[in-house]
Amino acid sequence: MSNRLGNGLSNDIKTSLLRVHAIVTKELLQLSRDKMTFGMVIMIPLVQLLLFAFAINTNVRNIPVGVVDHSQTALSRVLQQTVSATGIVTFTQHYHSTKEAQAAIDRSEVRGVLIIPQDVSQRLVRHPSVGFGLPPSSKQETSRPIAQWLVDGSDTVIANSIRSLRSMPLAELLDKPANRNTPTFEVTLLYNPEQRSVVNIVPGLVAVILTMTMIMFTSAAIVREQERGNMEMLITTPLAPLELMIGKIVPYIFIGAIQVSIILGLGHWLFNVPINGGLAQLALATLLFICASLVLGLMISTIAKSQLQSMQMTVFILLPSILLSGFMFPYEGMPLPAQYIAEALPATHFIRLIRGVVLRDVTVVEMSFDMLWLIGFTCIGLIIAAFRFKRTLD
């Protein structure tokens, strides 16, 4: 055996690959015996996709609201129906006074209240968008809105939705043809003309789920060997740190690929998310991100002293990855410090890449900054992890 040692570089590489292969085989065997983990590989993307895709919706509809109708005329009832017909709100309650309505908002019975004043017909007739009847006698008179919304403004998404009713057209209230005013700008919505949020969310979800599972798997990888006492044996063998690190990563690349297929496949099939870019581009972007996430997990694993600690650190990375990466809120809208943090997270770069590939059919190379960033992160991280991994018990 020993005479084969130092027989040149090619032999060294061969034995090195053999050792990596040994680790990969061992990891796969252990994984296949761990039914729970194996189940989670499939269940996490499946359940999360269904939950997120159905639950996360920035186009809010059917907000429960109440009404205080001081006018009690046919017109006020038509007005309620017209508002209700937009689908944004649903009138669930009637109140007699403004005070009563406000109390209802306080106790969260409704999110907003429409207050229709007694003189709603006069106000409507003079309203510029309706534009008939007598010309306004004074400037102030024309600018009076016909009714008032009282809104629970704590949730900005709901507040904005109700606010969008502020200038709703009123022409059909009076059987007039719809307002044909020319808008100031024409807006063409590319890539997601129907404005379905699921189109934006599903590719982003790939990033969130991969961040979660990939970091979780590898962050425990080294610690587990230590906790179970296997490390004392491993470090007496000729196994090099880098070989151990690579061997730990490779099996999870396949698992990451399975998860991505589940998310994008189901997203395409159930939610009709278009996959415009080529599959090769998609695979490349995903591979880069999987590697970066796994390496991040390995770095955690060389720092953590127990599996519990590695779990805590995974969550520490996961939360900003969900909140700052552009998955939930647009990157451009965040303050500068948050953008810096986002820039340091692999998820941010991957979300740009995958949205580009899946929705806009750009190639990964065209987005070379994010591509190079992920490659650089993987290489440097792998070296740091291997460097931090100690082969002594000191």
Next chain:
Amino acid sequence: MNSETMGTVMNNEFAISADKLTRNFGDLTAVSELDLHVEKQTIYGFLGPNGSGKTTAIRLLTGLLKPTSGQIKVLGCQLPKEANKLRLKIGYMTQKFSLYDDLTVKENLQFISKIYGLTANEQKYRLNELLSTHQLTKQSNQLAGSMSGGQKQRLALAAAVIHKPKLLFLDEPTSAVDPQNRREFWEQLFDLCDQGTTILVSTHYMDEAERCHKLAILENGVKRADDSPQALMSNMAAQVVEIAANDLRHIKDSLVKLPQVISAAQLGSHLRVLVKEEVDLPIALLQQQPCLTPADKLAIVRPSLEDVFVSCTGNKVMPT
């Protein structure tokens, strides 16, 4: 140096030589100025109670720990500098089972053999060989975690010698094993030694220590004595008197108060008393004691390894 007990002493080169080896953990000195010379193709034992520095010494000699001071040379490799080079030449069986519980016997051995760079053909041959030598053929598809202590220990030994190391470290290898398995295990060790392997084994069992070619007695990180078990027993700095009498507990309590008595331990119906070497007539000394009657039988007997251990370490009670 007692050389007639060993056939292989002619070899001048040492497998392990350590010089003033010291290792501190903070304020605690785990190993203190240990000088060690292990000849090739011998079984060398570390005998000592728990916490005497056996495991630390082994870890220092395998390169797993860096010494605070001192020189170590193992199989021609200077430690800790050449620790990587040494890894291929040594096998190490840890105190705790350190193979994978969720892999089968065969998978564990395949894993280790790949780590040591055995080719597919070598691996197949070597695995079959190891499985039959260590009586694991029947268990080859059983998960390691579900095996008995003795089976796990045989697997651990098989894994430690898979690459035919020249030097084998065994850290308390038989602590979880019954006497029958222990006998068989030692048979394996002597076979390996016969094939040219040098073995360093730590233990706290006397019978096991007595099987070693040479022995170092450790206490609190200090080497108290080292030689072959026979030499240690014959050169012991104490005399052993065996007393047969009634009310041994009472006699023992009185005798241990004497300054000349190192220790006394009851063995069934006998009391074994260690008396300091400088006492000329130990029987006469003991006979004078008021706790003994003239009817009691006293006799000088051959020291055992346990006596050596007690006289070296000054321990009143034997650790188990």
